[in-house]
Amino acid sequence: MSRRRRVYEGKAKILFEGPEPGTLVQYFKDDATAFNNKKHAIITGKGVLNNRISEYLMMRLGDIGVPTHFVRRLNMREQLIREVEIIPVEVVVRNVAAGSLSTRLGLEEGSPLPRSIVEYYYKSDELSDPLVSEEHVTAFGWASYQELDEILNLTLRINDFLTGLFMGVGLRLIDLKLEFGRLWEDEEMRLVLADEISPDNCRLWDRQTNEKFDKDRFRRDLGNVQEGYAEIARRLGILPEAGPRDLSGPETIQ
Template identity: 80%
Template sequence: MARRRQLYEGKAKILFEGPEPGTIVQYFKDDATAFNAQKKGTITGKGVLNNRISEYLMTRLAEIGIPTHFIRRLNMREQLVREVEIIPLEVVVRNVAAGSLSTRLGIQEGTRLPRSIIEYYYKNDGLQDPMVSEEHITAFGWASTQDIDEIVQMTLRVNDFLSGLLLGVGIVLVDFKLEFGRIWENDEMRLVLADEISPDNCRLWDAKTGEKMDKDRFRRDLGKVEEAYQEVARRLGILPEAGIRDLKGPETMQ
């Protein structure tokens, strides 16, 4: 395998220099973290599954006109994406009360919200990704008012589409996190959906039983984490035919 220069390593992915200018290779790891990396572990085959799930969902979103950084999947653990300038925000959509929302506001987990709620968090691990308002975002120059309007419009479209798609296979989209980035083309900037969409950054519950099918199984020591990720892929019709097997990652350039 050709040696490639590593650009960045995060909690769930490694980014490598892409084969062409303006591209990046995104490698999905099996590493799992929770509570701002205070809890660490491994979910066997998670990288393979998240690569396939994110590929499928990003492709489906592109079909309805949502611009994304995704280009194509390269192999079981890697995909080629466009290089973007990431906006330092996590955009969280909540449809059902769960997680920190339940804790902060004392709302019983599982309560359907009157309408979908969008929250913003500043991407900074050292500060534990604090919640911020639109005032903070514009005051500190992370995004403009126009950027926020565009992000909200795209986010609501993503939520509507994914909620329907997942409900069609018996899964409730409880909440999820999106990230956006900027791409410049011919001196014009446009916003695109970036990062990934997978059980790592979505809360997914079985529509009939309420069984958790996402990383909460790891966070809360519920067991059968690998099986939950596999079931999401199976319902979407994209479970790898060869099953989950590990592949050696690309070599890094020293």
């Protein structure tokens, strides 16, 4: 593996300098974290599964005209993406009461919401990603009013599409976390979907049994985390060629 400049390392991914200007290589790690990194483990094969699942979902969204940073998958653990200026706001869309929403508002987990609810969280590990309002986002210049309107429209469109896609394979999309970035091309800027879409950042339950196949298996010590992720890949028809066995990757080289 040739030496590459490491641009950024997060809890679940590493970004390397890409082969062409304006590109990055996104490497998916097997690390699993929860509760602001207070809980950590290595789930063998998780990075491979997330790479394939995110690739598939980004491509499907691209097919319906949703702009994304995704270019193509490079190998089992890496994909080529466009370099973007990340907006420091996590956008969470909730379809069913679960997680922190249930805790915060005293809602029974699994109870339907009157409509999809969109929330904004300031991206800051040090502050544990606090919940913020649209006023915070615009007042502090994290995004303009126009950008926020576009983000909201894209979020609802993505949620509607993925809700139907997952329903078709027997899964309920409970909630979903999205990130967006500014892509600069020829001195023009457009907003694109960034980061990833995988069981790491959305809750997916079986439609019939409500069995959880997402990161809650790790958060709540339900066990069989890798098997849950593999089940999602299997239902989407994209289980990696090597199958759900040992899919550990090589050491990454800076």
